[in-house]
Amino acid sequence: MSTDADSAAALAEACVAWLARAGVTDVVLAPGSRNAPLLLALWSAAPAGGPRLHTRIDERTAGFLALGLTKSGARAAVVTTSGTAVANLHPAVLEAVHSGIDLVVVSADRPARLRGTGANQTTDQVGIFSPFVTTHDLAAVAALDAVPVTAAGPLHLNLQLDAPLVPAAPVGRATTEFVVETADSRQERLVNGEPADLQPGPRTVVVAGDDAGPRARQLAEAAGWPLLAEPSSGARTGDHALRTYRLLLGTDLGARIERVVVLGRPTLSRPVARLLEREDVEVLVVPCPGVWPPAPPGSTAIGPPRWAGDGPDDPAWLDEWRTADRALARRVDRFLAEQPALTPYDVAAATHAALPAGGLLVVGASSPIRDLDLVARPTPVGSRRKVIANRGLAGIDGTISTAVGAALGRQGSTRNLALMGDLTFLHDQTALVLGPDEPRPDLTIVVPNDDGGAIFSMLEQGAPEHAASFERLFGTPHGTDLASLCAAARVPHLRVTSRPELEQALASPNGGIEVVEAVVGRADRRQLDARIRSFATDPEE
Ligand SMILES: Cc1ncc(C[n+]2csc(CCOP(=O)(O)OP(=O)(O)O)c2C)c(N)n1
Numbered sequence: 001m002s003t004d005a006d007s008a009a010a011l012a013e014a015c016v017a018w019l020a021r022a023g024v025t026d027v028v029l030a031p032g033s034r035n036a037p038l039l040l041a042l043w044s045a046a047p048a049g050g051p052r053l054h055t056r057i058d059e060r061t062a063g064f065l066a067l068g069l070t071k072s073g074a075r076a077a078v079v080t081t082s083g084t085a086v087a088n089l090h091p092a093v094l095e096a097v098h099s100g101i102d103l104v105v106v107s108a109d110r111p112a113r114l115r116g117t118g119a120n121q122t123t124d125q126v127g128i129f130s131p132f133v134t135t136h137d138l139a140a141v142a143a144l145d146a147v148p149v150t151a152a153g154p155l156h157l158n159l160q161l162d163a164p165l166v167p168a169a170p171v172g173r174a175t176t177e178f179v180v181e182t183a184d185s186r187q188e189r190l191v192n193g194e195p196a197d198l199q200p201g202p203r204t205v206v207v208a209g210d211d212a213g214p215r216a217r218q219l220a221e222a223a224g225w226p227l228l229a230e231p232s233s234g235a236r237t238g239d240h241a242l243r244t245y246r247l248l249l250g251t252d253l254g255a256r257i258e259r260v261v262v263l264g265r266p267t268l269s270r271p272v273a274r275l276l277e278r279e280d281v282e283v284l285v286v287p288c289p290g291v292w293p294p295a296p297p298g299s300t301a302i303g304p305p306r307w308a309g310d311g312p313d314d315p316a317w318l319d320e321w322r323t324a325d326r327a328l329a330r331r332v333d334r335f336l337a338e339q340p341a342l343t344p345y346d347v348a349a350a351t352h353a354a355l356p357a358g359g360l361l362v363v364g365a366s367s368p369i370r371d372l373d374l375v376a377r378p379t380p381v382g383s384r385r386k387v388i389a390n391r392g393l394a395g396i397d398g399t400i401s402t403a404v405g406a407a408l409g410r411q412g413s414t415r416n417l418a419l420m421g422d423l424t425f426l427h428d429q430t431a432l433v434l435g436p437d438e439p440r441p442d443l444t445i446v447v448p449n450d451d452g453g454a455i456f457s458m459l460e461q462g463a464p465e466h467a468a469s470f471e472r473l474f475g476t477p478h479g480t481d482l483a484s485l486c487a488a489a490r491v492p493h494l495r496v497t498s499r500p501e502l503e504q505a506l507a508s509p510n511g512g513i514e515v516v517e518a519v520v521g522r523a524d525r526r527q528l529d530a531r532i533r534s535f536a537t538d539p540e541e
């Protein structure tokens, strides 16, 4: 049995104080018995300046909610009971590891003496997120005080909580005030290091992957280079960013590239991946958050890049890209306007167009973020249109939760939107289940529903020779009635089948969390995609 000084209640209170020192503003908790001391200590701390609380039933949802909160400026912890509850956090923790998000996991555990004895709900939680996340296995307050409050990525505190877990009397307001300290931002942590001076000369482009930040745009503008910025780069702004870069890489312009400066984590497209692997191209990579940052074979890691030229590089190079981009974008838009039915590209374009200055858009993996990459015009610098996505591992899991968390975490957001496919939406449907007292954001979730996984149609397995197995193995139609699913969770739902209906729905938000289902086709997706890709190289009729 632990001493009073290290009782479950004392350890729990010390943990809440540690969370405040760590800058944790929000705690997502899932109900349990072993973590009861933590839950009660958090309840007691909330009115005394402690973290904002969010309760979720499903720990996988809870983990992604905490991830979304942290990705949009809060710092969140997720607290679970012991056993499989902790294992349900693994997807969110892995995404945090690979995208460098400072998520805090607090897992309740039985005392070490019960490990290996067959005690109920007891497994080995020490190192459960290894090799990337170290577990601080804690049985005493003093040990907790020695845990650092920041790390490059997620932190895991495993608290050995011994009976008694629940005090005899109800807990009241905490006697001490909690001052939540401000944690430094991840990007600031990254900017340090010896600057790398870049000289003019080679035909250069800047590739801005996920979470690259504005410095990618600033470098492209200072040097006068074309900017190939993914939607969630934080750099797809200004007049150097090119909308159709992915297609242009397959043209003579792409072939003439001699140098690439990479910021953030490019994950979206094979043309960019192929560019970074070309032996005739010098690839300079700037450090980015997360483990395993981009390191294509033959690339060179550099410090924060600094333009060393007197004035911009060759303006003709940028002009060629801009001229080709404008022409190709016009051709794509004309082609999409000619389509008889609502396309996923229309859904992405309308959703992005509905994002006001100061707004937030969370994008799911698979086709939606790639559709957005093709149709989203770069936005004005300084308009603070924030686009985020879970690109650390590009999972389709936890996307609704990430969007709810990001909407709750972003201060002063003028509008919160999410865009995700139907399988992505279904994968995290438990995120729609919120208790009556839970903080609830205004969030419009747009779902291009093509009854399955369209992206596979555009990959090798979507080729005609695989038609016999495709639907069962990859298309995975489900026929789910999203309206009924939303009704079960009492979430407002609207189904649209045309762009005017979609634009009308986006222009008249319901308030709270709402779902706008846009019914689109999937059967012709491979042909649509191939036709659009052909525009870059086939002359216009
Ligand atoms: C957790 C997880 N499971 C499976 C995958 C593989 N995967 C990638 S895209 C996709 C289908 C997504 O379908 P949907 O969300 O409907 O988007 P669409 O491509 O149809 O627009 C799947 C299963 C993944 N990336 N992550």
Ligand SMILES: C=C(O[C@H]1C=C[C@H](C(=O)CCC(=O)O)[C@@H](C(=O)O)[C@@H]1O)C(=O)O
Residues within 6 Å of the ligand: 268, 269, 270, 271, 366, 455, 456
């Ligand atoms: C479906 C999965 O992920 C794949 C999705 C798309 C990627 C891709 O190549 C899209 C086409 C393009 O960008 O040109 C594909 C890839 O990176 O090769 C991903 O594996 C999945 O199950 O992981």
Ligand SMILES: [Mg+2]
Residues within 6 Å of the ligand: 421, 422, 423, 448, 449, 450, 451, 452, 453, 454
């Ligand atoms: Mg789909």
